[in-house]
Amino acid sequence: KDLDNSNVNDLKNFFLRWYGPNNATLTVGGDVTAAQVLKYAEKYFGPIKRGPAVPVQKLPEPVLTADRYVSYEDNIRFPMLQMVFPTVPHGHPDEAALDALADVIGGGKTSLLYKNLVKTQKAVQAQAYQRNSELSGEFAMVSLNAPTTRLDSAEVIFRKTLAEFAKNGVTDAQVAQYKASTEAQLINGLASVQGKVSQLAANQTFFGNPNRLPTDLKELRALTKADLQRVFAKYIQGKHAVILSVVPKGKTEEVAAKDNYTASTANYKAPNYGYDGLKYVKAVDTFDRSKQPGAGANPVVKVPAIWQDK
Structure with missing residues (x-):
C-alpha cells in the first residue's frame, strides 16, 4: 500500500x-x-x-497485553503459521543468548520444532529465529504446514514445544555445539575480501566501531545454558505473542483463530521526517x-x- x-x-x-x-x-x-x-x-x-542531519532513532519497547491473532490470504498451497514475540534490538546484551535459544528450539534437524513438526510429517518446514534489527527485535517460530495439518493444531504444537523447553531446558553439549558452529561461521565469513569489508561496514554503521567482532566473539564464548534459560523466561515463557496465519485464498476458515486485532490509524500522526523543502x-x-x-x-x-x- x-x-x-x-x-x-x-x-x-x-x-x-x-x-x-x-x-x-x-x-x-x-x-x-x-x-x-x-x-x-x-x-x-x-x-x-x-x-x-540523521539523528539516532529511538523506539519505545513494544508491549503486548494479549495474544494478537492476524491473518491474510495469499496465492499459496501450504498454509503457514508464525508466532512472534517482541525481544531486543541488535547489540543488546541478550542478543547472543536469544540467537542460541532460537537455534535450540528451531535451528536445524536436531531442534525441537523439527522433531515435533517435520519428523511427524505435520509440516514441510519448521524453524525458529531471532531477528535483531537496529531499533527492535523479534523471536519467531514458523511452520509451513502439510495440507492435512490445521494451523490451530500447529499453534498447539508451538506451545507444547515451548513447554518442553521450559521443562527440559538445554544441555551444556547443545550450547557448546552452537557456540562452535557459530564462531566458525563468523570466522569463515572473513575469508573473502567482501566478507571483511562487509563486516567492517556493518559494525561502523550500526555501532560506530568497525572492529566490533571481538566483542561479538567474547559474548558468544561466554554463553552458558543458564543464559538461554534466563532469556527464555524473560522474553518467551508465558509472554504474549502475535500469531499470524497465512492461508490459501478463499480458505479463511483455516486460520488458527479469528482475527482479534486491527491496526487503527485514527489517532496516528506521522512523525516529521524532514521531507519539506x-x-x-x-x-x-x-x-x-x-x-x-x-x-x-x-x-x-x-x-x-x-x-x-x-
Missing part, C-alpha cells in the same frame, strides 16, 4: 533525505593503501554535498561521472616458491 500510494516526488524526497554522504559508510578492501583510498574518496565523494544540489565535478574509470596497471604478485618434501 505504501508503494501504491507514493508518487515520484515521494521517492525523490526519500532519496534526498536519507542518501547523503553523512549517512553512509564506505569500506574499501584489497591491495590498496590508506593514501590511495583517501585520494579516490575525496575525488569521487568529496564534491557531494552533505544531506540533512528538500532540494537537489548537483555536485561540482572536475571529471565526467558518466565514464567508468580505466583499470590501473596490473599488480606484480610475488608468488611463494614451490617446494616439495619427501
Whole structure:
C-alpha cells in the first residue's frame, strides 16, 4: 500500500533525505593503501554535498497485553503459521543468548520444532529465529504446514514445544555445539575480501566501531545454558505473542483463530521526517561521472616458491 500510494516526488524526497554522504559508510578492501583510498574518496565523494542531519532513532519497547491473532490470504498451497514475540534490538546484551535459544528450539534437524513438526510429517518446514534489527527485535517460530495439518493444531504444537523447553531446558553439549558452529561461521565469513569489508561496514554503521567482532566473539564464548534459560523466561515463557496465519485464498476458515486485532490509524500522526523543502544540489565535478574509470596497471604478485618434501 505504501508503494501504491507514493508518487515520484515521494521517492525523490526519500532519496534526498536519507542518501547523503553523512549517512553512509564506505569500506574499501584489497591491495590498496590508506593514501590511495583517501585520494579516490575525496575525488569521487568529496564534491557531494552533505544531506540533512540523521539523528539516532529511538523506539519505545513494544508491549503486548494479549495474544494478537492476524491473518491474510495469499496465492499459496501450504498454509503457514508464525508466532512472534517482541525481544531486543541488535547489540543488546541478550542478543547472543536469544540467537542460541532460537537455534535450540528451531535451528536445524536436531531442534525441537523439527522433531515435533517435520519428523511427524505435520509440516514441510519448521524453524525458529531471532531477528535483531537496529531499533527492535523479534523471536519467531514458523511452520509451513502439510495440507492435512490445521494451523490451530500447529499453534498447539508451538506451545507444547515451548513447554518442553521450559521443562527440559538445554544441555551444556547443545550450547557448546552452537557456540562452535557459530564462531566458525563468523570466522569463515572473513575469508573473502567482501566478507571483511562487509563486516567492517556493518559494525561502523550500526555501532560506530568497525572492529566490533571481538566483542561479538567474547559474548558468544561466554554463553552458558543458564543464559538461554534466563532469556527464555524473560522474553518467551508465558509472554504474549502475535500469531499470524497465512492461508490459501478463499480458505479463511483455516486460520488458527479469528482475527482479534486491527491496526487503527485514527489517532496516528506521522512523525516529521524532514521531507519539506528538500532540494537537489548537483555536485561540482572536475571529471565526467558518466565514464567508468580505466583499470590501473596490473599488480606484480610475488608468488611463494614451490617446494616439495619427501
